[in-house]
Amino acid sequence: MNPRIKICGLLDPGMAKCSAELGADAIGLVFYPPSPRYVEAATAAQIVAALPAFVSSVGLFVNADVTFVRNVLAKVPLDLLQFHGNETPEYCRQFGRPYLKALRVTPDLNLVECAQRFVDTLCKGILLDAFVEGVPGGTGEAFDWNLLPEHLPLPLVLSGGLHSGNVHEAICKVRPWAVDVSSGVESSRGIKDAAKIAAFIKSSREKSA
Numbered sequence: 001m002n003p004r005i006k007i008c009g010l011l012d013p014g015m016a017k018c019s020a021e022l023g024a025d026a027i028g029l030v031f032y033p034p035s036p037r038y039v040e041a042a043t044a045a046q047i048v049a050a051l052p053a054f055v056s057s058v059g060l061f062v063n064a065d066v067t068f069v070r071n072v073l074a075k076v077p078l079d080l081l082q083f084h085g086n087e088t089p090e091y092c093r094q095f096g097r098p099y100l101k102a103l104r105v106t107p108d109l110n111l112v113e114c115a116q117r118f119v120d121t122l123c124k125g126i127l128l129d130a131f132v133e134g135v136p137g138g139t140g141e142a143f144d145w146n147l148l149p150e151h152l153p154l155p156l157v158l159s160g161g162l163h164s165g166n167v168h169e170a171i172c173k174v175r176p177w178a179v180d181v182s183s184g185v186e187s188s189r190g191i192k193d194a195a196k197i198a199a200f201i202k203s204s205r206e207k208s209a
């Protein structure tokens with residue numbers, strides 16, 4: 001089965017619409033102020049409004065104050081939340097919304113045990129990303145896919161350093177439910193590139209051997 005494709009870190013309605021037209025299944029909005037991809041709630045609402053039916057909007061937070069998340073939720077009709085910091089299962093569940101929990105892969109992290117803590121009806125998947133000290137995500141770095149277990153107790157969203165040149169190999173090796181990309185479809189930090197998005201989606205949909 002083709003994995004779903006999420007393009008993360010959209011900054012304007014035009015590129016969000018373009019991503020959807022090129023075949024993206026979801027777009028990500030970064031509500032983490034230090035990120036070059038940070039988007040204000042008012043702009044995020046315009047981006048979500050530009051999406052056609054059946055393209056999901058994902059709102060990304062990193063160890064955010066509960067009030068900050070609630071304020072965003074009041075202004076932006078997000079389909080899914082993505083928690084990219086050290087959030088606990090209790091923290092993630094309190095919003096009563098479907099969510100993804102991101103984990104950053106290191107050789108000593110027991111991914112199955114960590115993922116198991118989040119299993120419930122609201123947690124729709126585990127997003128696995130590279131670990132880079134001091135930068136919670138969007139680093140453009142890949143992790144060693146050999147560190148992945150055979151099976152996770154939740155759908156796996158593979159991210160970290162993916163681009164059109166490695167995503168097909170990643171999909172064949174890991175068989176994720178979805179892939180997620182940010183830096184690999186940018187011309188410079190934070191600036192999405194339609195040609196790179198098109199190439200990424202084409203490579204993701206290549207037939208596997």
Ligand SMILES: O=C(O)c1ccccc1NCC(=O)[C@H](O)[C@H](O)COP(=O)(O)O
Pocket residue numbers: 008009028030032035036037060062084129135136137138139140141142159160161162180181182183184
């Ligand atoms: O994109 C960011 O700037 C970001 C900042 C802080 C936490 C998470 C962030 N992005 C989360 C994503 O879902 C990215 O797509 C994921 O980390 C992969 O990024 P990349 O390696 O650049 O493709």
